[in-house]
């Protein structure tokens with residue numbers, strides 16, 4: 001199982017590029033943000049708890065997120081790849097992911113770090129906020145999401161740089177140009193999994 005993390009600040013293009021990767025490779029896209037928004041839509045207890053944090057631009061507690069991922073990894077076919085989007089977001093989540101994958105004889109293979117300057121992030125998110133319906137796409141919450149990102153999530157880049165899996169990607173070009181760069185980076189990892197080397201879609 002190939003495990004790809006798509007990493008970057010709010011608005012850096014994680015979701016957009018995950019969709020491109022899924023179109024090309026036989027990978028599953030796991031976005032913790034999307035999973036939580038589904039729970040909110042279902043108006044269940046997890047959703048109601050998550051909404052309190054998301055609307056303030058804060059992170060949902062690690063235990064809740066780690067449980068979601070643990071459950072999701074059950075019964076995964078050993079050959080498929082997963083793109084983790086928006087997870088992990090704290091050192092505790094990264095360590096938990098390493099443990100959960102090790103139990104399945106797998107590991108994080110590559111971390112795609114999308115680099116985008118802050119003014120571009122804000123303009124993308126405000127623009128999306130006009131019709132996304134996302135309760136966190138407003139200036140006040142965006143400011144807090146960015147603050148939380150710098151304080152709690154950005155340090156993970158060093159965690160993965162030390163592990164030798166971080167791959168810096170310039171996230172400011174066109175969607176297709178960035179997708180090409182990402183595809184090339186992921187291809188170098190796929191070469192390590194000949195048994196999984198199905199022809200791309």
Ligand code: AP5
Nearest residue numbers: 010011012013014015016032033054058059060086124128
């Ligand atoms: P999440 O849903 O993960 O949101 P996020 O990280 O804030 O990032 P976004 O989804 O807003 O941006 P993106 O990087 O996916 O960019 P996108 O492709 O959409 O998390 C939301 C909340 O859930 C968190 O704040 C937290 O509360 C909670 N949560 C989630 N995971 C958690 C976890 N693991 N632990 C704890 N809490 C968690 O692009 C943005 C816009 O830019 C789009 O309009 C897009 O069309 C446009 N765009 C993309 N690429 C380009 C480009 N190259 N050029 C021009 N425009 C572009």
Ligand code: MG
Nearest residue numbers: 014015031033
């Ligand atoms: Mg997203």
